[in-house]
Amino acid sequence: MSVQSMTTTRTADVEATLAQIYALAGSGVDIVRCTCNDEEAAEGLAHIVPRSPVPIVADIHFQYRLALAALEAGVHALRLNPGNIRKSEQIKIVAREAGDRGVPIRIGVNAGSLDPDVATRHGGLTPEALVASAMHELDLFREVGFDDVKISVKASNVLLMIEAYRLLAETTDHPLHLGVTEAGPPPQGLVKSTAGIGALLAEGIGDTIRYSLTADPVEEGRAGRTLLESLGLRERRGLDLIACPSCGRAEVDVIKVASDAQAALDGRGIPLQVAVMGCVVNGPGEAREADLGIAAGRGRGHLFVKGHVVRVVPEDEMVAALVEEAERIMTDGIEARVAAAQAGAEEIAAETRAEMLAAQGLDPNHSDDRIKRMREISG
Ligand code: SF4
Secondary structure, eight states, X not given: OEEEEEOOSOTTOHHHHHHHHHHHHHTTOSEEEEEOOSHHHHHHHHXXXXXXXXXXXXXXXXXXXXXXXXXXXXOSEEEEOTTTOOOHHHHHHHHHHHHHHTOOXXXXXXXXXXXXXXXHHTTSSOHHXXXXXXXXXXXXXHHTTOOXXXXXXXXXXXXXXXXXXXXXXXXXXXXXXXXXXXXXXXXXXXHHHHHXXXXXXXXXXXXXXXXXXXXXXXXHHHHHHHHHHHTTSSOOOSOEEEEOOOOTTOSSOHHHHHHHHHHHHTTSOOOOEEEEESOTTTHHHHTTTSSEEEEEETTEEEEEETTEEEEEEEGGGHHHHHHHHHHHHHHHOHHHHHHTOOTTHHHHXXXXXXXXXXXXXXXXXXXXXXXXHHHHHHO
């Protein structure tokens, strides 16, 4: 599974584009697409491709000659939009040239730029219309013996996109590139993209993905990587910070501690799942699967590793201790850290838990009291 993103710089601005490509590669992007919208952009690609740390795809619309120029620039792949390069002869010329050079092409259908004739024949912007557009292009490629193809049928409507990809997956065995196009700025863009891409990935559909966000493209890379990691489709490369939602039992400001922990741990290349939990009553148990965690209680932080409390620190040292422990685990391993637990840490946590339960009871949110009163009100 690969994460793709697209540069937002002018491709002719080689240094700016390369800087963004490096930032994207650092955020977990495997493939970067650059627009090739004019001759200067194509010439820029000739400088960019040999210096790029990841494969470069040239994004081609309207002008088939720019596809030929991009091939000459040495790009690793092309994206052609069947909606705006429609002349069969031109499409075949590009496919033949790509075939001779061993360069793959993505047939990038987009609901927003679908060939109007195809839409008319298939009842408008339907899944069938999007798939038919891709299949027509594929047929033209096959006429010249070209089959090194990846396909996308993106739409900004999430349900249309999901249905189109399902149909596409039933129709062809070619690799599929997933995306919700023009998803917009976060958080809506993130939610829409995750709903569409995540639903399909969970069904086993998709080979490359792109979050099309109205944001710094580095956000697209992070989102894509996180989605693949959360679905178990990619080994975790960085931090996975989980945190409880907080409740009446919380002994600290969980939102603040979690964001401080994220800031302190991010960028250290620590591929651990770290939990920030609001209380020691439930924290170590609820987050027992986490590699490392901290739970608050009575002015102290209780550090736990795989559910075992290994150390107790003052509350204002919680985040610093979390960083120390994470680095220690990276050096010594989880089992060694559990074996070297501070004497008495489990007992302190158990006492604190008991004290908190005695003070707060089993219902710290006072839900039972509320329900009693509600019943009295409703008679
Ligand atoms: S019970 Fe404790 S760990 Fe669970 S949500 Fe409340 S504060 Fe967080």
